[in-house]
Amino acid sequence: MRPAETGARRGAASGRMRPEAAEHEPLHRPLIAALLVGGLAAAMAIAVAGIPREHAPPPAIARQARTIALPKWGLTEPVNEVVYGTRGFDTFGETFLLLAAVISVVLITRSKEPRRGYFGEETAAGRERSRPGRAAPADAAEDAARRAEHREQDGQDPAGQAGPATPDRVPLGTPAPETAAAMTVVTRTAIRAALPVLAVAGLYLVAWGYAPGGGFPGGAIVMGVALLAYAGFGRRRIARIVQPRLLEAVEIAGAMAIVATELLGLLLRGSFSANWLPLAAPQTIASGGIAQLFSASELIEVGTGLTIAVFTLLAMGHDWAQDEQGDAGEKAGSAGAGTPAGRSRP
Amino acid sequence: MILANYLTSAALFGIGLYAVLTRRNMIKIVMGLSLMEASTYLFMISLAYRGGSTAPVLLNPPPGQSMRALAHGNVADPVLQNFCLTAVVIGVAVTAVFLSVVVRIAQHYRTLDCDRVREMRG
Numbered sequence: 343m344r345p346a347e348t349g350a351r352r353g354a355a356s357g358r359m360r361p362e363a364a365e366h367e368p369l370h371r372p373l374i375a376a377l378l379v380g381g382l383a384a385a386m387a388i389a390v391a392g393i394p395r396e397h398a399p400p401p402a403i404a405r406q407a408r409t410i411a412l413p414k415w416g417l418t419e420p421v422n423e424v425v426y427g428t429r430g431f432d433t434f435g436e437t438f439l440l441l442a443a444v445i446s447v448v449l450i451t452r453s454k455e456p457r458r459g460y461f462g463e464e465t466a467a468g469r470e471r472s473r474p475g476r477a478a479p480a481d482a483a484e485d486a487a488r489r490a491e492h493r494e495q496d497g498q499d500p501a502g503q504a505g506p507a508t509p510d511r512v513p514l515g516t517p518a519p520e521t522a523a524a525m526t527v528v529t530r531t532a533i534r535a536a537l538p539v540l541a542v543a544g545l546y547l548v549a550w551g552y553a554p555g556g557g558f559p560g561g562a563i564v565m566g567v568a569l570l571a572y573a574g575f576g577r578r579r580i581a582r583i584v585q586p587r588l589l590e591a592v593e594i595a596g597a598m599a600i601v602a603t604e605l606l607g608l609l610l611r612g613s614f615s616a617n618w619l620p621l622a623a624p625q626t627i628a629s630g631g632i633a634q635l636f637s638a639s640e641l642i643e644v645g646t647g648l649t650i651a652v653f654t655l656l657a658m659g660h661d662w663a664q665d666e667q668g669d670a671g672e673k674a675g676s677a678g679a680g681t682p683a684g685r686s687r688p
Numbered sequence: 689m690i691l692a693n694y695l696t697s698a699a700l701f702g703i704g705l706y707a708v709l710t711r712r713n714m715i716k717i718v719m720g721l722s723l724m725e726a727s728t729y730l731f732m733i734s735l736a737y738r739g740g741s742t743a744p745v746l747l748n749p750p751p752g753q754s755m756r757a758l759a760h761g762n763v764a765d766p767v768l769q770n771f772c773l774t775a776v777v778i779g780v781a782v783t784a785v786f787l788s789v790v791v792r793i794a795q796h797y798r799t800l801d802c803d804r805v806r807e808m809r810g
Contacts, residue, residue, distance in 0.1 A: 375709035383702040390694035390731075396739040404736075404765035408744065411766075412756060418746040420759070420766035421773070429770060436774050443781030450788045554745075555773050562780075625747075644777065651784040655791070662795050 416621040417630045421554040426633035426640075430615030433636070434604055437643055441597055444647040448586070451658045525574050533574035541567045548641045549627055556637030561644025568649050572656075584653055589646045596642030603635050693734035700727035712801050714790045718783065725779040729772050736768035744769065 544563030607616035617631035707720030
């Protein structure tokens with residue numbers, strides 16, 4: 343199986359057309375995997391047969407969470423009491439796991455930076471460069487492709503003329519194709535109607551402390567609002583708000599607020615994540631003491647964190663490496679305009 | 689029969705693991721991992737359920753009952769629901785990291801096939 347496979351692969355590589363991964367699936371994989379998964383499934387089936395079912399008494403920890411929610415925290419929502427009160431330390435750790443994930447995404451997706459500083463290749467390559475014919479100017483096609491790429495990155499359409507300031511400026515019935523950033527009038531109107539409702543709903547989940555989860559679903563909705571605005575109106579409309587520098591600062595501010603909320607419990611009440619705020623009446627905007635403060639900080643943290651992660655993924659640069667045949671031309675050559683790999687074309 | 693939920697979540701976990709073990713497209717591997725995450729959500733929410741229980745919300749008690757009495761009534765386990773909430777957020781974050789790594793690998797090796805990535809390395 344192996345030699346035939348590599349042979350087929352080599353033949354495909356020379357023809358510059360690669361077969362899809364599914365086309366030559368080795369048979370041993372599904373067999374071994376089925377064996378392993380079947381064994382694990384059997385073990386899990388035996389395990390779940392023995393765990394408590396719907397008629398078992400609830401565990402003590404659940405009963406305790408339910409009974410202390412109202413007297414000790416003034417919350418009518420035991421889930422929220424567990425998230426921000428009893429198991430506040432768990433949520434604290436989770437927040438910073440999310441922060442670590444966002445930082446990883448930002449780091450991994452960061453495009454290559456131009457090098458600063460002296461590396462010596464100017465001197466080393468000087469002789470070679472002065473030789474005639476080495477530094478041949480790029481051909482016209484490459485220049486055109488690169489100019490188009492730059493225009494596209496500046497937010498103009500590649501045809502040369504700048505697009506309209508907003509998609510709404512495009513008059514109705516224009517025969518020209520829709521620019522990529524714009525959606526149809528129907529979609530844009532629907533988004534315009536849904537957006538404020540969604541934003542208010544997300545904030546409402548947080549403002550009233552008895553919504554389960556508080557800041558987590560609220561933050562996810564904030565991210566959805568930003569994404570919806572992006573889908574409907576394009577990058578330029580949200581560029582002032584969804585910019586990495588601003589969002590990163592706001593996210594760190596949210597994380598600091600969470601740290602302060604939890605640490606003040608240690609300072610004022612003697613234990614980390616203890617409640618140090620007076621309890622308001624249940625079902626009011628301030629009920630739950632620090633749970634509400636924690637939840638609001640979590641909204642900032644989760645909302646900005648998810649927005650950063652999603653928009654960073656969406657805006658990942660065209661950092662394609664050249665493949666082994668060196669045919670970076672059509673696919674990557676024009677796309678990698680900002681990178682050294684894109685410039686050094688054979 | 690909550691046992692059906694447990695078995696379904698075990699089956700979902702198995703399907704996800706099978707996808708991770710057999711697929712070579714890295715996007716499909718990430719999908720398999722997401723399926724495994726989702727199976728744990730189903731498992732924890734099912735574990736929180738008790739026969740005939742209501743959501744753990746101590747609001748609008750039936751006439752003649754106080755909110756405190758509601759807390760001692762038949763209510764689903766809030767601690768496991770909290771675990772599920774935590775797991776959802778972690779799942780989203782982890783999937784975002786996976787996907788960004790996949791895009792980087794695709795950009796570096798020009799392929800989504802993990803076999804081919806290994807081949808290129810040596």
